[in-house]
Amino acid sequence: MSGTFLGMPTAPPRGTGNIRGSEPFPAAARTELGNAQLRRNVGKATRTIRDKRIAVTGELPDWEELRSAGAAIKRDVLSRLPDLLEQFEQAVTARGGTVHWARDAAEANAIVTRLVRGTGSDEVLKVKSMATQEIGLNEHLADEGITAIETDLAELIVQLGADRPSHILVPAIHRNRAEIREIFLRAMPGVDPDLDDDPAHLADASRRFLRDRFMRARVAISGANFGVADTGTLSVVESEGNGRMCLTMPETLITVMGLEKLIPSYADLEVFLQLLPRSSTGERMNPYTSMWTGVTPGDGPGEFHLVLLDNGRTATLADEVGREALHCIRCSACLNVCPVYERTGGHAYGSTYPGPIGAVLTPQLAGMDTGSGDPNGSLPYASSLCGACFDACPVKIDIPSLLVELRHQHVEQAGFDAEQALMKAASAAMASAGRWTAAQRAAQLGRLLGRGGRIRALPPPGSAWTSARDLPVPPKRTFRQWWDSAEGRAAIERARREGGAR
Amino acid sequence: MNARETVLGRVRDALALAPPDAVQVPRDYRRRRSLPPERRRELLVDRLEDYRASVHQCDTAEAPGAIATALRGARRIGIPAGLDRRWLAEFDGEVTVDSAEVPSARLDELDGVVTGSAVSCAETGTIFLDSSADQGRRALTLVPDLHVCVVALSSVVAGVPEAVARLDPVRPTTLISGPSATSDIELDRVEGVHGPRTLHVVLLLDA
Ligand code: SF4
Helix, strand or coil, rough: CCCCCCCCCCCCCCCCCCCCCCCCCHHHHHHHHCHHHHHHHHHHHHHHHHHHHHHHCEEEECCCCCCHHHHHHHHHHCCCHHHHHHHHHHHHHCCCCCEECCCHHHHHHHHHHHHHHHHHCCCCEECCHHHHHHHEEEEEHHCCCEEEEEHHHHHHHHCCCCCCCCCCCCCCCCCCCHHHHHHHHHHCCCCCCCCCCCHHHHHHHHCCCCCCCHHHHHHHEECCCCEEEECCCECCCCCEHHHHHHHHHCEEEEEEEEEEEECHHHHHHHHHHHHHHHHHCCCCCCCCCEEEEEEECCCCCEEEEEEEEEECHHHHHHHCCHHHHHHHCCCCCHHCHHHHHHHCHHHHHHCCHHHHHHHHHHHHHHHHCCCCCCCHHHHHHCCCCHHHHHHCCCCCCHHHHHHHHHHHHHHHHHCCCHHHHHHHHHHHHHHHHHHHHHHHHHHHCCCHHCCCCEECCCCCCCHHHHCCCCCEEECCCHHHHHHHCCHHHHHHHHHHHHHCCC | CCCHHHHHHHHHHHHHHHHCCCCCCCCCCCCCCCHHHHHHHHHHHHHHHCCCEEEEEEEEHHHHHHHHCCCCCCCEEECCCCCHHHHHCCCCCCEEEECCCCCCHHHHCCCCCEEECCCCCCCCCEEEEECCCCCCHHHHHHCCCCCEEEHHHHHHCHHHHHHHHHHCCCCCCCCCCCCCCCCCCCCEEHHHHHHEEEEEEECCCCC
């Protein structure tokens, strides 16, 4: 064992970066709900992918067995993570790669910057990657005077539009063709001014824009879908070929990978190469998958660096229940079935990771305990707990149960939190009959605020609750008032008589 | 402590705080399937065509004709060093033999490329290229706009597990399922973004 054991284990620190929004989910969602175009686009996209996914998963008679295997492999990885990480590092190194470890977003960014500087280049090509989005790499590189160019069409649209991604898989899903044409005409250097909004022509414009950049690229940055512990193999799954370009054309390749992306053996790819494409794009297989192990003289980059990222993953691992979220293979199936996501889109979640899995993963990676106003504290409530995400998840992550667990933790952790204040007030009120009656009378004031049988807004601290959901309006009278009324007395008398007559 | 030791220490701490149970992975999904060759062929062709690849089925003797047909319109093509030159007997354009020394910009001047393949998966319509001598480096099948790929029926397996089992993990490996494609704009599928726009598969029925 190479790790230093310093006595009592301590809970690992949370991560940093683009995993905390600037406003709570309900407020952000309200803004997004006003965007009808976004809602239409997201709605159409999620429905289409959803239907395709159901068709292709239904094709496999062993789909459930594959899901069970996928879930177990991921659980197995986490249970043996220290050994597997060391095995992985050794395998990558033996094949000429260099492994770097990053405790958090800032450290990962600094490592990548140093590596890019070392190549002498001030421009890098990028493959779409959640990990680099999470650590805010592009912004950091820009601050350091290095231009990062996204090569995935959707990411390029988002980048040129100075926008944020709204979906894990199809980040520009909130844009339609006319908007994309406008973005290209405005922001794509050298674009044909006569460009129309035919998707084939728009895709071709991005091909032209990137082609010579691919040919002269010196350094590229990618994420990884899987890292194989026993062989040191890395894998990137994609469609357009921009991934293949970045992985093979430059002299230097830098891959940033969350340490949960590990799988134990090369043979385990047989499970995930079936689960991932069918769950994400609803295809039997995505057009391109690349697998490489270290460096191969004469084929691809001569230098390969792997940055292994913690950034809150070990903190998540320390939670026996919540660690299940680390099984996620980022297929986005749970987003596409989520009634909440379908209406709000991805931006409302304020994190690189939107949708049901984002509502679980984000608070775990970054914590939700920085005070009562922490936007991450609102995420576990951003769900109707309908269970559709659990059914769709290819690695059987029980997202609804994780959300409930996080709600519980949220109430427990945040000492001065709104819900806890409510509970305290409730228990004080319930401690004496007189106070309880007074409180119930006060609650009738709620009727004044209610419209259509619902309360829209409570004053603080109740506002923390009503800002996420409507409350049923309290009854007109308290039970005690009713009991004491003529109507109540008559009803009880009637009930007594009926009971006695039997 | 350096970052490596810190992160590994955190992982150990996390597992010490919440010790996991040992896990037995259930492997009762379909790992080894036997499909009769006829059924394998049908399935592969169906899946490839579904991905908008063009499939030419023929015997080895007819391969040069099928390849020349697939290359119609291409003047300059590239091939990997280990490709069987007899396959190009009926092609009358210019042939460049690729090597690590050929700059990528030269690959961009090629109209097309002809390669072999390592293994193919019928159920998903996926061709696995493992950079063997008849397939060349990864860039060769990526940069030119047309890829003519020769697949021997004997190298076609039923499912993904059987295909993965045939691979050598240290070889740079590329899985292709149809031509390059994107659905990023309103989910309309567009072929040919950065990789080849056209994929022709010459399926050798007697090999
Ligand atoms: S939680 Fe499951 S369904 Fe959601 S993105 Fe992750 S793997 Fe896919």
